[in-house]
Amino acid sequence: MTMKLLSVASEIYPLIKTGGLADVVGALPAALAPQGVATRTLVPGYPSVLARLGKAKTLRRYDALFGEAAAVLAAQVEGLDLLVLDAPAFFAREGGPYGGPGGTDWSDNWRRFAALSRVAADIAEGGLKGWRPDIVHVHDWQAALTAAYMRFGPAHAVPRLVTIHNLAFQGRFGADIFPALGLPPEAWGVDGVEYYGGVGYLKAGLVSADAITTVSPTYAQEIRSPVHGMGLDGLINGRVDRLHGILNGVDTDIWNPAEDPLIARRFSGRALGARAANRRALEKAFGLDQDDAPLFVIVSRLTWQKGMDLMIEALDHLVGLGGKLALLGSGDHPLEGAFLAAADRHRGRIAARIGYDEPLSHLMQAGGDAILIPSRFEPCGLTQLYGLRYGCLPVVARVGGLADTVIDANEAAVSAGAATGIVFAPSDPLALHGAIGRAVALHRDRTAWQAMQRAAMRADVSWRQSAARYAALYRSLLAEAA
Template sequence: MKLLAVASEIHPLLKTGGLADVVGALPLALARLGIETQTLIPGYPAVMAAIGKGVKRHRYASLFGETATVIGATVAGLNLLVLDCPAFFIRAGGPYDDPAGNGWADNWRRFAALSQVGADIAAGSLKGWRPDVVHAHDWQGAMTLAYMRFGPAHAVGKVMTIHNLAFQGRFDAGIFPFLGLPAEAWGMDGVEYYGGTGFLKAGIVSADAITTVSPTYAREICTPEDGMGLDGLLVGRGDRLHGILNGIDIESWNPSSDPLIARPFGRRTLSGRKASRRIIEQRFGLEQDESPLFIVISRLTWQKGMDMLAASLDQLVQQGARLAVLGSGDHALEGAFLAGAEKHRGRVAVHIGYDEPLSHVMQAGGNAILIPSRFEPCGLTQLYGLRYGCVPVVARVGGLADTVIDANVAALGAGVATGIQFHPPAIAPLQAAIARAVQLHADRPAWTGMQRAGMVADFSWQRSAALYAALYASLVP
């Protein structure tokens, strides 16, 4: 089977979040099942540098008014189709935002262009290769399915994955005439969305199958509380909606062979974690002692519950614990954590930004990872934590609820507990969960049992890839 994936980022070339990890790991797992994947991505500066010259597969004299070329290349075992369009993708700033952090005004045009190219490939624009199924990721790739539905590739299988329903690609109605879609595409059953243009909505109504990244999140987004205006549509298409849990790259995230951590370790050699903990203490300027060390590796945003954690720093320190934070996001929340670090020197420390090697060390040396998200489609950092014996303390939402087994009396007695859950996502339950974690950390047999139970859990891509493969097969005549 031949599969075309359309996405706006891919690890290891460009990453702003978990989307890139999924887009980079799933094709490798599918290859072991006999599925050949080509992934269409924008030609950002980092991507163009990574692929070198590549092979020119198709040229556009005018793609939304700009010249563009589709370049084929293979990087890190991934078969890539790169949309080389300098006017859209070679610019300072991030993939979606300008240097000041504002969304690019022409994002609708940039990702409509990417989607049009995806639909063209589905229709046979590349000599010698045509997909059996097209898999679009998030709003940036969603319009691929709309262009297919209203174009010559309408019969090709179409899969839409929602990684985070909060990001919908909503634009003014005035852009519709420039999208190149027929008039019939404007309407409730097309791209129109509350009087504007909705890219993700267009993908959802055009898809033959819709997936999201955990079973619990699939249920949550069908409710008014978490559906973010799309719950009615998703309920109506419920027979096509599937929750497939994300996996992780168990080779890159393997504590027994990870070259980025201070000392390799396994579930029988947990003492090896101490060397990485000492590095965390040194890098963050934390006091060196045996008190529980909580870590955070996250975007500092409201969705991630970081305002609740910032409001709980005094309580965390009063419990005798320490905290190391790695992340960036809302300036107000960055300031709140920096102020907390200043107030609690040696007990709370913050590194604003992202550092992949440091994130490995933190998972390898931290005692517990805090993830107090208000909603979390899947989450990957708790899976890395489980793999590395860094006990997750999580809100019971989305994929966090699906992957962490709460340390209640029954689970502890059966030896299956892997972390601590709390609900609802609010300050008081979060503080109670932190207190539970501190108490459990003092019970060495119980804590070690949770670490070891988490480390044997299988969150590889093997099972999830098989579910995707079966879904693709159901769409091929």
């Protein structure tokens, strides 16, 4: 029997994306369909979402959702079965999904995402005519309050699952908002939404969920320790019987080097020579020297989490070893400035594009030799998976999903033909220097490098196995509830 799933998130590719969350939420429905799971995804009606809706049906209206007029619209977009919370006062704004053009968070984020969660819980309660989910799966703090609304309301018997895509973002607000959330008084407290004296949306979700997942098995272990637990390790350890790590996959239709319309020349593991055309196009796009030196790429948010400060310290070393770097990213202004300054210093060897450019990111994976990901923590990471798929070998810190998905080119792995990249630890300048040095040395042996590229491209980065795991988890929650 088909299972009806309500998925709730603040981003969904290809309509609205700031990071991996969007890719996952956008790819899961198609991956789950063969498992007998029919997914409807509830997302906020940002301008970029409304613009793509075309013919939408209004399923429900609110006169005053947290004081504002709102409606739930239904539409099919790019094969996605969407429910859209059209609440102009909350979501029809210029800027990003969480903040204005300057990057500061919107001051009413607590209300915006409480509204999204309230509506999700209403749907779980049967608030839409003709459709009611069997199970609810919410993503990150923006949707996590759904689990609390469900637990303290009529939908308490509907199984709910919270996925942590990044524990660093927790949705913490002052205690003063509690009365406005419309939760019963008993929802306040250590076993409810209260968190260090304020309200914690993710925390509320974690205590209210029937299951908690993280997006890789290693991250599920790491967040049990104070180093990676971000203040929630105690709570998570208390719920470890409910905790699962399920690795992200990638959409292998969108990320397919043999058919990708966004790259200069398509290629496969059997015809790696064709990658050269992408390399030349990439060098040209970035104004880099055209030569056969090891070409590193970075596609990343420019933040401390991603180890981008470590990377800046390693740039002179990378160039000194004869390497080149093309960077695409945006984030912390000092980091942006430092990369631009390095590009000025090393013209032709380092180039930085500050901004967000989805098509360019494809060309970078197709033309680069190696993708650098020196993260301090990484719940799963997607860019290393794209790198594997495109033969752009990942050079990664041994944390979270990076540790789970890249096989280090140690002697044994290389001779067994299993190596798919370079893994280093700890996430510090010395180890990063070492990893870059190893990559440059390995790159000199063209035969060995190409063997690694082929092994990387053979790795299964699809959703198949992980979708089966999610479906099995949904089934076990349904069985438990019955």
